[in-house]
Amino acid sequence: MPSPQIDIHHVAKLARLALTEEEAAHYQQQLTRILGHIDQLSSYTLDAEPSAHAMPIFDVIRPDQDRPGFEQNEALSNAPRRAMDQFQIPKVIE
Amino acid sequence: MPKYILTIGLEVHAQLTTRSKMFCGCPVEFGAEPNTLTCPTCLGLPGALPVLNEGAIEKTILTGMMLGCTTPPVVKWDRKNYFYPDMPKNYQITQFDLPLCLGGGVPLYDLAYPKDAQKTIANPGKVVKLTRIHLEEDVAKSTHHDKFTTIDFNRAGTPLMEIVSDPDIDSAEEAVAYLNSLRQILIYGGVSDADMEKGQMRADVNISVRPEGQKELGVKIELKNINSMSAIRRAIKAETERQIDVLEGRNPEKLVQSTRRWDDDAGVTTKMRDKEDSHDYRYFPDPDLIPLRTESLVTRIRPLVPELPHEKRARFESDYGCSAYDADVLASEKELAAYYEAAVAVNTQVPAKKLANWVINDLLGLLKDTEGGINACPVKPEALSELVAVVEAGKISNNQAKEVFAEMFANGGSASNIIKAKGFEQVSDTGALEAIVDQIIASNPEKVAEVKGGNEKAMNWFTGQAMKASQGKANPKIVTEIVRKKVLG
Ligand SMILES: [Zn+2]
Numbered sequence: 001m002p003s004p005q006i007d008i009h010h011v012a013k014l015a016r017l018a019l020t021e022e023e024a025a026h027y028q029q030q031l032t033r034i035l036g037h038i039d040q041l042s043s044y045t046l047d048a049e050p051s052a053h054a055m056p057i058f059d060v061i062r063p064d065q066d067r068p069g070f071e072q073n074e075a076l077s078n079a080p081r082r083a084m085d086q087f088q089i090p091k092v093i094e
Numbered sequence: 095m096p097k098y099i100l101t102i103g104l105e106v107h108a109q110l111t112t113r114s115k116m117f118c119g120c121p122v123e124f125g126a127e128p129n130t131l132t133c134p135t136c137l138g139l140p141g142a143l144p145v146l147n148e149g150a151i152e153k154t155i156l157t158g159m160m161l162g163c164t165t166p167p168v169v170k171w172d173r174k175n176y177f178y179p180d181m182p183k184n185y186q187i188t189q190f191d192l193p194l195c196l197g198g199g200v201p202l203y204d205l206a207y208p209k210d211a212q213k214t215i216a217n218p219g220k221v222v223k224l225t226r227i228h229l230e231e232d233v234a235k236s237t238h239h240d241k242f243t244t245i246d247f248n249r250a251g252t253p254l255m256e257i258v259s260d261p262d263i264d265s266a267e268e269a270v271a272y273l274n275s276l277r278q279i280l281i282y283g284g285v286s287d288a289d290m291e292k293g294q295m296r297a298d299v300n301i302s303v304r305p306e307g308q309k310e311l312g313v314k315i316e317l318k319n320i321n322s323m324s325a326i327r328r329a330i331k332a333e334t335e336r337q338i339d340v341l342e343g344r345n346p347e348k349l350v351q352s353t354r355r356w357d358d359d360a361g362v363t364t365k366m367r368d369k370e371d372s373h374d375y376r377y378f379p380d381p382d383l384i385p386l387r388t389e390s391l392v393t394r395i396r397p398l399v400p401e402l403p404h405e406k407r408a409r410f411e412s413d414y415g416c417s418a419y420d421a422d423v424l425a426s427e428k429e430l431a432a433y434y435e436a437a438v439a440v441n442t443q444v445p446a447k448k449l450a451n452w453v454i455n456d457l458l459g460l461l462k463d464t465e466g467g468i469n470a471c472p473v474k475p476e477a478l479s480e481l482v483a484v485v486e487a488g489k490i491s492n493n494q495a496k497e498v499f500a501e502m503f504a505n506g507g508s509a510s511n512i513i514k515a516k517g518f519e520q521v522s523d524t525g526a527l528e529a530i531v532d533q534i535i536a537s538n539p540e541k542v543a544e545v546k547g548g549n550e551k552a553m554n555w556f557t558g559q560a561m562k563a564s565q566g567k568a569n570p571k572i573v574t575e576i577v578r579k580k581v582l583g
Contacts, residue, residue, distance in 0.1 A: 052170040052385045060384045064149025066114040066121035069133030085128040086244035089179050
């Protein structure tokens with residue numbers, strides 16, 4: 001069983017959160033408690049198959065048919081900035 | 095200096111040829127104006143709900159059947175969490191532990207190897223093992239400008255099949271063969287157009303190098319941004335060299351599990367991120383989607399599996415007497431194979447092997463410089479069959495036939511009409527030919543003596559003279575018979 005210690009700085013980085021040291025310590029403590037709780041759950045032996053969904057429902061699919069969606073203007077109406085009929089965002093460097 | 099073993103695994107993304115997107119009804123189209131094929135679902139607006147596209151699921155299961163995979167009885171979709179502007183809901187819907195297809199393999203066809211490597215195939219008939227195939231959504235297309243980035247969501251949510259191979263590929267050449275063979279099979283099944291240059295098929299390469307004798311694989315490095323079939327070979331070669339340089343201390347870097355970007359212009363790979371920076375995707379089942387039971391789909395799709403390139407090739411060899419190479423060429427493209435079979439079916443008296451020669455040696459040569467490929471071929475299967483029948487009956491010479499063929503290709507028309515128009519109709523009228531031969535015999539007694547003395551070349555001389563006298567219209571087979579009869583008779 002993994003030790004219930006969470007690397008709060010790693011998680012914050014993945015979530016794109018800039019935490020102050022106090023916040024980091026605070027959340028570290030809270031999240032570690034949650035992990036402890038999960039560990040407690042894991043310690044039970046359950047006589048059941050893992051389920052992929054909470055409800056016993058299957059097979060909700062639609063036929064492959066297309067239909068029109070938004071007009072271009074509608075699609076872009078929430079864009080903070082537009083350029084070349086596209087969503088403009090700060091330059092992304094990979 | 096130790097030898098090194100190269101191990102490659104490929105992750106291929108193929109766009110499916112569906113009408114609508116994976117989780118919404120927006121049309122799948124290429125080249126539309128930016129952001130004209132969107133809805134709340136594929137824009138990732140809060141509250142929008144995804145619904146599975148049956149057509150995409152069918153095409154993925156069909157792909158799995160063509161590649162010998164198995165489909166688990168229940169499959170589901172999961173969220174892969176990460177932050178990137180091409181995926182505004184901050185997760186991609188994909189399949190984690192219950193994908194549509196497991197196992198299987200991709201057969202490597204001889205002609206799928208790079209041309210210069212086809213003579214030296216290390217493992218002929220190799221089948222590269224697959225790990226899995228899963229079905230997910232494509233992301234939006236971002237374009238990077240000088241000062242900013244722009245995003246077009248037309249592609250967002252397009253059904254994307256990810257075909258993951260085992261680390262079972264041993265060379266750059268095998269990687270190319272894998273992609274080409276896979277592409278042929280996807281096109282045969284009508285599941286994807288699989289054109290790398292158009293981004294319909296994209297490949298990420300996992301590559302590792304280890305010294306001979308070492309059991310465990312070397313450090314796995316992933317290459318991204320490989321956009322063409324030829325680039326994949328260059329990228330693998332360059333990265334292999336780099337890794338060997340590191341192992342031998344010529345390059346001070348260290349080999350750590352990482353992702354690198356291929357720069358095709360510079361011919362080098364550069365580091366994108368180390369494993370420590372890599373995403374922790376925190377997969378979990380997507381609560382918006384319901385698991386799918388596959389049994390009835392599998393039963394329905396099984397009969398739709400087409401004859402595959404290697405099966406067609408075997409049949410062309412056994413049924414039509416094609417050589418292995420010819421059969422391989424003909425079967426490599428579904429439409430070409432269909433054209434050939436149509437030509438064979440026109441007249442079963444025409445030798446299928448001869449038709450294969452014409453298609454490969456003459457038709458493909460001319461088609462190379464023509465838009466639209468075999469489907470736009472001006473020579474219909476019926477016309478080709480007729481031409482070959484005429485040649486086989488000895489009615490026109492081979493050179494004349496080539497001329498007729500060129501004319502048919504340029505301007506259409508039937509073989510018989512072109513032969514008439516060109517005056518190629520051969521003289522098979524024995525009376526007329528006998529008269530010509532009689533005349534040659536009468537004026538060349540010394541040649542007659544030579545023939546009688548057993549000189550076969552002199553016999554050919556008579557045939558040549560008769561052909562000349564008839565201005566090339568004489569049927570050479572009949573002339574030879576007459577000469578033989580009259581001179582030796
Ligand atoms: Zn949509």
